[in-house]
Amino acid sequence: MQTLNIYVAHPYDGHEENKKKVEEFIKLLIKKNIFHKPNFISPIHNYGYLYNNMEYEKGIDLCLNLLNECDILLIPKFKKIKMSKGCLIELGYAKHKGMEIIHWEDVMSINESN
Secondary structure: OOOEEEEEOOOOOOOHHHHHHHHHHHHHHHHHOOOOOEEEEOHHHHHHHHOOOOOHHHHHHHHHHHHHOOOEEEEOOHHHHOOOHHHHHHHHHHHHHOOEEEEHHHHHOOOOOO
């Protein structure tokens, strides 16, 4: 079976504490072993250092290029992202593309598989 590319979205806004939240969530995902052969992709970790160094539209295009290569969008529920322009764009893109969308909160409630 091939690797499953999972895009891990989260509001960022240039705040390091949001980057840490993504790191802790990915650690939890690995511990729970929910996905078979996952490749977790975090746009915050790939491009966060560019947040204040390029136009927003160029940055979101980079993120959408990453998302386009993924099988699943893993994103917090709407009430946690409703103020995040980037997350809303990513969610809309994934819906338009017909991608599988899974909410962080749903994954956190799954018991460990082993």
